[in-house]
Amino acid sequence: MNISYTVLIPLIPLAVFLLLGLNSQKIKPAISGYIGVLGLSVSAALSFYTAYQYFLVDGKVDDVYQTFVNKSVWMNFTETLHIDIGILIDPISVMMLVVVSTVSLMVHIYSRGYMKGDEGYTRFFAYLSLFTFSMYGLVLATNLFQIYIFWELVGVSSFLLIGYYYTKPSAVSAAKKAFIVTRFADLGFLIGILIMGYYAGSYDFETLNNPEGSVILNGASTSFMGLSVITWALLLIFMGGAGKSAMFPLHIWLPDAMEGPTPVSALIHAATMVVAGVFLVARLFPMFYFVENGFALNIVAYVGAFSALFAAIIAITQTDIKRVLAFSTMSQLGYMMLALGVSGYDGHEGVGYMASMFHLFTHAMFKALLFLGAGSVIHAVHSNYLKDMGGLYKYMPITNITFLIAALAIAGVPPFAGFWSKDEILVAAFEHNKFIYYIGVFVAGLTAFYMFRIYFGIFWGKEKTYEHKPHESPLSMTIPLMVLALLSVVAGFIPFSEFITPDKVGFEAHLNYPLAAIATGVGLFGIFFAWIFYKNENSLSDTYAKAFGPFYKWASDKFYFDEIYLFITKKIIFNLISAPIAKFDKKYVDGTMEGIGNKTILISNKIKGIQSGKFQDYAFSFVMGAVIIALVFIYLWTN
Amino acid sequence: MIAGISIYEILTVTSILFFIGIYGFITRKNLISVLISIELILNASVVNFVVINKYLYPDMLQGVIFAIFIIAVAAAETALAVSIIINLYRQISSVEVKDTEIMKY
Numbered sequence: 057m058n059i060s061y062t063v064l065i066p067l068i069p070l071a072v073f074l075l076l077g078l079n080s081q082k083i084k085p086a087i088s089g090y091i092g093v094l095g096l097s098v099s100a101a102l103s104f105y106t107a108y109q110y111f112l113v114d115g116k117v118d119d120v121y122q123t124f125v126n127k128s129v130w131m132n133f134t135e136t137l138h139i140d141i142g143i144l145i146d147p148i149s150v151m152m153l154v155v156v157s158t159v160s161l162m163v164h165i166y167s168r169g170y171m172k173g174d175e176g177y178t179r180f181f182a183y184l185s186l187f188t189f190s191m192y193g194l195v196l197a198t199n200l201f202q203i204y205i206f207w208e209l210v211g212v213s214s215f216l217l218i219g220y221y222y223t224k225p226s227a228v229s230a231a232k233k234a235f236i237v238t239r240f241a242d243l244g245f246l247i248g249i250l251i252m253g254y255y256a257g258s259y260d261f262e263t264l265n266n267p268e269g270s271v272i273l274n275g276a277s278t279s280f281m282g283l284s285v286i287t288w289a290l291l292l293i294f295m296g297g298a299g300k301s302a303m304f305p306l307h308i309w310l311p312d313a314m315e316g317p318t319p320v321s322a323l324i325h326a327a328t329m330v331v332a333g334v335f336l337v338a339r340l341f342p343m344f345y346f347v348e349n350g351f352a353l354n355i356v357a358y359v360g361a362f363s364a365l366f367a368a369i370i371a372i373t374q375t376d377i378k379r380v381l382a383f384s385t386m387s388q389l390g391y392m393m394l395a396l397g398v399s400g401y402d403g404h405e406g407v408g409y410m411a412s413m414f415h416l417f418t419h420a421m422f423k424a425l426l427f428l429g430a431g432s433v434i435h436a437v438h439s440n441y442l443k444d445m446g447g448l449y450k451y452m453p454i455t456n457i458t459f460l461i462a463a464l465a466i467a468g469v470p471p472f473a474g475f476w477s478k479d480e481i482l483v484a485a486f487e488h489n490k491f492i493y494y495i496g497v498f499v500a501g502l503t504a505f506y507m508f509r510i511y512f513g514i515f516w517g518k519e520k521t522y523e524h525k526p527h528e529s530p531l532s533m534t535i536p537l538m539v540l541a542l543l544s545v546v547a548g549f550i551p552f553s554e555f556i557t558p559d560k561v562g563f564e565a566h567l568n569y570p571l572a573a574i575a576t577g578v579g580l581f582g583i584f585f586a587w588i589f590y591k592n593e594n595s596l597s598d599t600y601a602k603a604f605g606p607f608y609k610w611a612s613d614k615f616y617f618d619e620i621y622l623f624i625t626k627k628i629i630f631n632l633i634s635a636p637i638a639k640f641d642k643k644y645v646d647g648t649m650e651g652i653g654n655k656t657i658l659i660s661n662k663i664k665g666i667q668s669g670k671f672q673d674y675a676f677s678f679v680m681g682a683v684i685i686a687l688v689f690i691y692l693w694t695n
Numbered sequence: 696m697i698a699g700i701s702i703y704e705i706l707t708v709t710s711i712l713f714f715i716g717i718y719g720f721i722t723r724k725n726l727i728s729v730l731i732s733i734e735l736i737l738n739a740s741v742v743n744f745v746v747i748n749k750y751l752y753p754d755m756l757q758g759v760i761f762a763i764f765i766i767a768v769a770a771a772e773t774a775l776a777v778s779i780i781i782n783l784y785r786q787i788s789s790v791e792v793k794d795t796e797i798m799k800y
Contacts, residue, residue: 668799
């Protein structure tokens with residue numbers, strides 16, 4: 057299969073970014089919107105063509121999906137250790153191409169309506185293109201270092217877009233928080249990469265992931281503190297992934313990131329960038345699975361399961377609809393992680409891996425839809441808070457229906473997309489780890505509950521007094537909603553197990569009816585509760601909130617994790633470590649340097665009179681020098 | 696070859712001429728005088744060329760040819776120096792060395 061043209065997929069958004077970014081003052085906003093959408097349409101078309109070619113035409117040899125690589129060496133360290141830049145086409149990267157293109161294209165179209173009249177319109181599209189370029193580069197990366205480079209690039213574009221309203225202090229601090237927290241996680245990632253380079257001797261995914269390769273077979277040979285170094289490297293790499301995917305305890309940046317414009321939240325903080333962590337684990341899945349019998353993978357499973365539960369509980373108590381969606385995203389990302397964590401490798405055993413990717417795919421569609429729907433609502437009522445909304449179904453029929461579809465999808469109601477992927481995850485969890493399975497089922501119920509809590513709260517319930525009458529959003533915003541709603545309905549019917557498996561051989565997945573029935577039942581139960589509590593506004597929810605007492609308060613303040621982090625950073629790190637270091641630096645390091653500088657100035661002030669400006673002085677010095685040298689030579693010669 | 700005069704005597708004279716030139720170059724207050732001092736230095740070296748040629752290699756001409764070259768170059772250099780001095784005079788209305796000290800520290 058010829059894949060040379062795929063290099064255009066990331067390069068087109070890069071070109072658009074350069075064009076819009078360098079001429080942001082000259083290009084008219086209307087045109088820049090079209091340029092952005094057009095550039096991305098071409099990219100998306102190429103991505104879909106690649107997916108079609110790969111999955112349906114000639115990706116397979118002997119029923120095994122092949123890996124196509126097109127790369128060139130960038131930096132050489134030793135014979136085997138080098139950093140390449142290139143493109144790797146395999147099932148998950150092609151699937152990610154489709155996800156990124158679809159959501160990004162929809163968000164681009166949507167932004168033309170949502171951002172209309174905004175001052176930095178062109179800048180916004182430039183950043184979106186930069187992000188899309190980085191994300192494409194990330195999913196197509198051939199080795200750990202390349203993925204790291206693009207990993208940081210998506211971090212930067214996320215930073216730029218969260219801080220898009222840079223005059224708002226909360227947005228600025230949210231941007232900084234996101235950047236610093238993910239950077240901190242990426243420090244682990246970088247150390248992991250370096251350990252991997254040193255002990256495994258390669259950054260290349262193909263070398264690392266080969267189940268019969270030396271890395272996996274000899275991985276456990278060098279050990280450190282009871283674990284092999286490769287396991288440590290994997291755990292550190294997972295730390296980077298956890299930071300990007302907002303896994304506990306590195307999740308604190310994601311809710312704050314909602315300060316960015318809503319389309320950004322949909323694209324970056326729901327559908328694409330935050331799944332990079334899941335993608336990273338999936339990318340290195342054979343290593344996670346085989347090295348030391350999957351110790352690292354178990355950690356992934358438990359971190360994922362805990363994050364899913366933790367975020368779902370917080371989501372119930374939040375009053376800002378975007379924050380509810382943010383915690384919901386975190387919860388669903390935890391779901392994907394736990395699915396990877398409970399997955400096996402061969403044949404049907406790989407159902408967890410498949411389910412994780414499946415859920416990533418469907419989640420991208422319906423979560424982007426939820427965010428865009430929320431954006432449409434916010435656009436209409438000019439508030440993020442649930443208390444300012446209610447009874448909107450009359451005014452916004454399209455948003456209402458599409459939001460309902462997305463909510464049903466995430467709640468796992470058949471036949472919507474979320475049902476199929478969530479069912480596969482629960483099957484995998486049931487087969488490998490009962491404890492995680494119970495958490496998964498419980499979270500499924502919570503998910504349905506909090507999602508319908510905001511659905512009923514927004515579209516039903518008592519009508520609020522609005523400043524001006526809410527109205528349906530323009531077509532440029534509703535078309536993406538409808539497309540994504542359609543995808544949220546049909547995406548579940550894609551036979552993912554045929555395409556994406558750890559060993560790249562397709563298998564046939566069957567619906568496990570008892571488990572599906574349980575999951576659906578729990579989901580419906582959650583919806584039913586939400587219906588009782590929130591369909592018509594009543595005091596029931598307040599009563600129950602009171603019944604939970606301190607626990608409710610605890611959850612609604614996000615279990616005080618922000619405060620804990622603040623305490624650790626401000627009180628402990630700043631006061632006890634940074635302040636003495638700063639003092640030492642000021643006094644001794646700076647003191648030495650400044651002393652040298654001051655002495656130089658003193659001396660030069662003394663001797664600068666030599667440069668008198670009189671050329672005859674210079675001539676005199678020159679002649680005297682010549683005479684002295686001559687005398688020295690005569691003296692040497694004559695002796 | 697001049698009868699009765701050895702090469703050492705002539706070289707002594709040219710050395711004296713050379714150092715008079717150096718002395719003038721360093722001490723004169725007027726730019727034109729400085730220029731004249733430079734001419735003295737050059738002429739000392741020209742005489743050296745000719746004398747050494749005449750006394751040591753009487754059947755050759757290189758020294759003489761070089762003397763002519765130096766005279767030509769000296770003429771060009773003088774023209775240049777005078778034009779610079781004229782320009783300087785137009786700028787600061789003076790050809791005194793002490794008025795050209797603006798390039799100090």
